[in-house]
Amino acid sequence: MPITYTSGEQVEVYRFSIPVTIGVPLLALFLQAFIPLRFPRFAVYVDLPLLITIFFAMARRSPIAGLLTGAIIGLAQDMLGHNQIGLYGIAKTVVGYGASSLGVKLDVENAGARLLVTLGFYFLHSTIYFAVARYLVNSTQSFSWLHGMLAGLVNGMLGVIVYFLLDRFKQRT
Amino acid sequence: MESFLGRYRNLIFLVGVLFLQVLGLAVQVKTGSDERDSRLIRVWAVGAVTPFERAVVWMKNGAGDIWHNYFYLRGVRAENRELKEEIEQMRLKQVRLNEDATQAHRLQMLLAFKEQFISKTVPAQVIGSSGSDLSRIIYIDKGEDEGIRADMAVITADGIVGKVLRVFKTPSVSQVLLISDQSSGVGAILEKSRLQGVLRGTSNGEVTLERVMSDEQVQPGETVLTSGGDQIFPKGLPVGLVTKVSTGRDLFLNIKIRPAANLSKLEEVLVLVEKQERQALAEDKGTRVRAADILAQRLPSVPDKPATDAGATPAPNGAAKPATSSSTSKPNGALTPATVGTAKTAGTNAATHGAATNEANPPAKSTQVPVPVKPKQASGTAVEAKPAAQAQPQPSILEEKPADAPPNSPPPPDPNSPQ
Numbered sequence: 001m002p003i004t005y006t007s008g009e010q011v012e013v014y015r016f017s018i019p020v021t022i023g024v025p026l027l028a029l030f031l032q033a034f035i036p037l038r039f040p041r042f043a044v045y046v047d048l049p050l051l052i053t054i055f056f057a058m059a060r061r062s063p064i065a066g067l068l069t070g071a072i073i074g075l076a077q078d079m080l081g082h083n084q085i086g087l088y089g090i091a092k093t094v095v096g097y098g099a100s101s102l103g104v105k106l107d108v109e110n111a112g113a114r115l116l117v118t119l120g121f122y123f124l125h126s127t128i129y130f131a132v133a134r135y136l137v138n139s140t141q142s143f144s145w146l147h148g149m150l151a152g153l154v155n156g157m158l159g160v161i162v163y164f165l166l167d168r169f170k171q172r173t
Numbered sequence: 174m175e176s177f178l179g180r181y182r183n184l185i186f187l188v189g190v191l192f193l194q195v196l197g198l199a200v201q202v203k204t205g206s207d208e209r210d211s212r213l214i215r216v217w218a219v220g221a222v223t224p225f226e227r228a229v230v231w232m233k234n235g236a237g238d239i240w241h242n243y244f245y246l247r248g249v250r251a252e253n254r255e256l257k258e259e260i261e262q263m264r265l266k267q268v269r270l271n272e273d274a275t276q277a278h279r280l281q282m283l284l285a286f287k288e289q290f291i292s293k294t295v296p297a298q299v300i301g302s303s304g305s306d307l308s309r310i311i312y313i314d315k316g317e318d319e320g321i322r323a324d325m326a327v328i329t330a331d332g333i334v335g336k337v338l339r340v341f342k343t344p345s346v347s348q349v350l351l352i353s354d355q356s357s358g359v360g361a362i363l364e365k366s367r368l369q370g371v372l373r374g375t376s377n378g379e380v381t382l383e384r385v386m387s388d389e390q391v392q393p394g395e396t397v398l399t400s401g402g403d404q405i406f407p408k409g410l411p412v413g414l415v416t417k418v419s420t421g422r423d424l425f426l427n428i429k430i431r432p433a434a435n436l437s438k439l440e441e442v443l444v445l446v447e448k449q450e451r452q453a454l455a456e457d458k459g460t461r462v463r464a465a466d467i468l469a470q471r472l473p474s475v476p477d478k479p480a481t482d483a484g485a486t487p488a489p490n491g492a493a494k495p496a497t498s499s500s501t502s503k504p505n506g507a508l509t510p511a512t513v514g515t516a517k518t519a520g521t522n523a524a525t526h527g528a529a530t531n532e533a534n535p536p537a538k539s540t541q542v543p544v545p546v547k548p549k550q551a552s553g554t555a556v557e558a559k560p561a562a563q564a565q566p567q568p569s570i571l572e573e574k575p576a577d578a579p580p581n582s583p584p585p586p587d588p589n590s591p592q
Contacts, residue, residue, distance in 0.1 A: 036302045079214055079217070136195065137198060141376055
């Protein structure tokens, strides 16, 4: 099904059980921290917590729930690194808000639409992250467009698979 | 007003959450260090994730051990034979290196250099990472309980890895900043040209050597070592090899380094928890054997002073001991077995150096190599302490004197002496 413009009454709003709500983001954080030990390129191209943020935000279709999900996952991701806490937090808050707002307007269920949405939010996330890092924290981190494009595509493709798996945990309200 | 809040509720919430996070960032930037303010929540995050990582690493290691130790033993005999041959080669090499090292130590002593030794290391298992290429850190399974502290060096047998950034008590883990991170900096020196620079990580995870002037000659393939200037890594640890040299900005060369340690596949590391710095061979200066001593030793024996001599204190057992007992006894409690076989001047140097070499090549387990303690020697008794089996029947020379004997008390005349 293509991306369709729907009214607020037509879109499905989903909810998730508490174990899924807590366990899936934790599992994503764990995998994000653990897999690079065996596959170092994983951390370079994949941002599993971002995919989880987008998925939950779009499924719940509540901007407040979406931005809170993004903020919590982002802050947790910040805590595992050594940079200032809040860089990922701010970026994922905006992504969560944007994804849930988009979810209200659009019914994004097919693979192609999900890939495009994930690609778009990956760029939004990277832009906010580097902007905050450079202009608020005065960090020297630099952004590479080539790397950004590749990573966006990889995340988009992986997102399609991850969303398909997580669809099983959706519960209709 | 209510309708305004209701209409823009989501947006107001977003601005509020963003504002709080920006405020938090500002506080962290202003204080300069996020240790005090964010330590607790970092502990929470680490505590939530590391137990899973520990469990997975434990299971993986367990399964790997069972497989490799009980099932997959193909080719072990051949490998064992090869390793034995390699040990033989290494022994030969070690003899040659010992000679070189002894010479280097003598030169260091002449120049009054201070030496730095790795005296204690703690092995640790890598259990996780930050999961982001913007923060190149790893987590190890040793923390405050094991004596790990911030700013300790982390190495492997191949080369340096990074430094301890944060240490947690519960869970007992530590965060290690890799040398490939943009915020890391290590004092480094090129092995041949002796040019010094600063090792830094780049945004794409590469390692570069900065602050080397562009008019210097640096060849690809040259080895890079730690310079010791950062006060974290002892001098002389392998860092990596120069892979590419190009002219950079601001009159400096752009030197790319391939790290000696494989930073992308770390499994076990060593944390240097204790370093020692001391004057090179300072304690050996008093053990020089004078030509007269050697001569006295080779000449027929001179009988010891009678115990009844004025000023002389009798031996604890009331009688002069034979040589065999003197070598194993401990005047002043100082003559240790390590000293017994190595009390010659050169031998002592080698022994001390041998200890230093072992320390410089840290073993896999936590070790501390003791420095041989020298016996206090009174004049006239400055002889080499031979092992018991080699002791000659020259009781008067090798007899033990009490440590507090007057240093220049003349020995009684010996009828057999050529004097």
